[in-house]
Amino acid sequence: MPRMAYADGNCSLARALEVVGERWTLLIVRDAFFGVRRFGDFATQLNVPRAVLTNRLKRLVDEGVLSRERVVGGAVEYQLTEDGLALLPVIRALMAWGDAHSSPAGPRRVMRHDADDGLLDDQGRCSACGGRVSVPEIRIEPGPGFDPSRTPADPVSEVINGPRRLLEPIRP
Numbered sequence: 001m002p003r004m005a006y007a008d009g010n011c012s013l014a015r016a017l018e019v020v021g022e023r024w025t026l027l028i029v030r031d032a033f034f035g036v037r038r039f040g041d042f043a044t045q046l047n048v049p050r051a052v053l054t055n056r057l058k059r060l061v062d063e064g065v066l067s068r069e070r071v072v073g074g075a076v077e078y079q080l081t082e083d084g085l086a087l088l089p090v091i092r093a094l095m096a097w098g099d100a101h102s103s104p105a106g107p108r109r110v111m112r113h114d115a116d117d118g119l120l121d122d123q124g125r126c127s128a129c130g131g132r133v134s135v136p137e138i139r140i141e142p143g144p145g146f147d148p149s150r151t152p153a154d155p156v157s158e159v160i161n162g163p164r165r166l167l168e169p170i171r172p
């Protein structure tokens with residue numbers, strides 16, 4: 001059993017925060033949506049202490065949010081599970097709140113249906129075709145509030161800050 005930091009065992013928000021409420025954790029999940037899969041790439045993009053990253057990744061694997069697999073060549077890769085993919089609406093909602101709260105120039109990033117360029121609404125529905133867009137069909141790109149001077153200058157950030165489909169691996 002994972003340790004319980006919050007007293008209220010009957011609150012599902014408290015339970016969810018046990019899994020994703022620690023510092024860095026949702027940013028790791030966000031990066032996984034951006035196609036980051038390897039320890040070193042998470043570490044580079046987030047500039048997070050390696051011991052903390054180790055701890056967070058282990059927790060996410062233990063909780064079934066990420067899978068951990070050894071790929072051809074021996075590297076270890078982390079990928080979102082079904083439970084992990086189900087966090088996209090949470091991340092989208094927090095991004096939208098962050099934009100409304102602190103980005104007067106508009107959204108810093110926008111999500112579109114890659115097939116028809118339709119903007120996704122806050123329910124994940126495409127404004128062009130009206131359909132609910134599956135995660136790999138979503139393109140994320142810089143929005144009007146995106147300030148390139150305020151983004152980390154590292155090779156991983158350079159890749160994930162361009163227009164690209166979610167989950168597309170940053171390493172081809």
Ligand SMILES: [Zn+2]
Pocket residue numbers: 113115116117118126127128129130131
């Ligand atoms: Zn569409």
